[in-house]
Amino acid sequence: MTFRVLAGQLMHETNTFSVQPADIPAFEKLFCYRGADEIAEHLTGTNCETAGFMAAAEAHGWELIHTVAAFANPCGKVTDEAFETLGGLILEGLDANPDVDGVLLALHGAMVTDTYEDAETELLKRARAIVGDETPIAVTFDLHANVGPEVAELANIVCSYKTYPHVDMAERGRQAGDLLQRAMAGEIRPRTFLARRPLFEGADGGRTDAGPMLDLQAKARRFEAEPGVLNSSINAGFHHSDIFDVGPTVLITGDGDDPRYQAMAEELMDDIWARRDEVTNQYLTSGQAADVARRHNYNGKPLIIADYADNPGAGAYGDATNLLKAMLDEKLEDACFGALRDGEAAAALVEAGPGATVTLAVGGKTDAKFGGPPLTLTGAVVHAGDGTYTCDGPMWAGMTKSFGPSAVLRVGGVDILVVTNLLQITDMQQFLTNGIDPRKKRTVALKSMQHFRAAYQPIADKVIVCDSGALASPDSSRLTFRHIRRPLYPFDDVTL
C-alpha cells in the first residue's frame, strides 16, 4: 500500500533579547517555500531536512504532501502573524488530509513567538489534535533545541542533529523518514523519552569536534546500537532565550515502552550535568585577538578570528565593530572582516561603486552597547554586488542564499564585507562571490561561533575565538532573565 505522509519545515532559533522580530519578510530573506513545486525546485538534493524527507519518500514510495519549508535567520521573537501564517500552512494541510498515515516535521526546537514561549510544542499540540493519537509524528530538531517536556508525549520519533557545525540535516531528515516508514508499516511502535536537569547551558555549547560532546555523542551512539533504541539525541539547548524550558535535554526514541529508554536518557543527562562547567573555547578580547593576529607568523595559511559574540547564527546583530576597530588599530595587512550587516552602508557603497573612495559610518547602529558604536571609516570600494551565493561547503551544500546588496570596503589592509541581510559565515562562497579569497589572506575575521569550522578549519593555520561583547556573548551576565525556571544552575546553587 502507498502511504500518504504530510511534511513541513518551520524553523527559527529565537534570541529573546534581540529587538529584531522574525516576521514573514525575515523568513523570506533566508528561505520560505510554499507548496510542492517550490519546495521540490529549491530543496531537492540539498543538505536540509526537507531534502531528507523527499529522499525517504522516494525510497519508500510514499505520496508526500508538501506544505511549507521556511527558515528565518536567528533573531528576536517570531511574530504571531508569521507563526500563524506559516505554521498555519502545515495545519491547513493536515485539516485537508486528516487521514494521512504519518507526519514529518522539521523544527528547530528553540522557536519563541510573541504568544508562545515554546512554539514547537504549540504546533505539535495542534497537529496532534487534528491527526489523533494513532498517527505517528516524526520530528527533527536542531542540536540547539530547548525541548519542553510535552514534546515527548506529542512526538513519536525525534531525531536531533548529531553534529555542530551542523552538517547532518538531510541525513536526520532521512532517518526520521525511515523510522516513520517502519512505524506506519507496524514494525515498531515508537515513543520518545526525555531527561533534563536544572541546567541553563551545558554540553560545551554543543560543539561536536572537541571536548565533552565527543564522549557524550559516543555514548549516545552506543545506546542507539542497543535493541529497541531507534534514536538517541543530545540537545545542548539555546541559552540566549529567556524561557521556562531553556537548557539541555536528552531524548531517546525507543520501540515500545521499556524502562531502559528513560534510564539511558537519565544516564546521558547525568554525564552532561557532571561536565557542565567544561568549555573548550578560550575567549579573547577584541584587543587580544587583534594583537595575536599582528604577531602571528604567516606560513601561507590564514589565522582565523571568530567573532563569537556577534554570531548572526545566535541572533546577534552582526554589526558589532569592536573587533574591526581593534584590527584597524593594529594596522593588520592582508586581512578581511565579515560579514558586517549594515544595510544603509551597503546601499551607499553599492551606489558609490567599485573604484570610489568614500567616508561613511559603518556598523554599531542597532545597539552600540552590544559590540561597539558605528565607526567612521574612509576607504575604497573594491567590490559591489547583489550578495547571492550558492553554498559549496559541508553546511547547506547546494542551497542558494543572499546577503542582499553587498560591497567590500578596503580600509588600510582590511577588506570589510558589508552586507544587507543578517547571515552567519558558514561557507567560503560568502567571501568568494564578493571578490575576497579567504585562503589568500593572512587574517580572516568572521562572524560565527562554531559553524564556520566546517568550511574554514581546513584552510586555517590557526583558529582563535573572540568575545567582542556583542549580543551573543558567552558572558550572559549583562542580560536579565525573568522567565527561566528556578532553581537553575549556574544562577542558583543546585545540588542533585
Ligand SMILES: [Zn+2]
Ligand atoms: Zn544549532
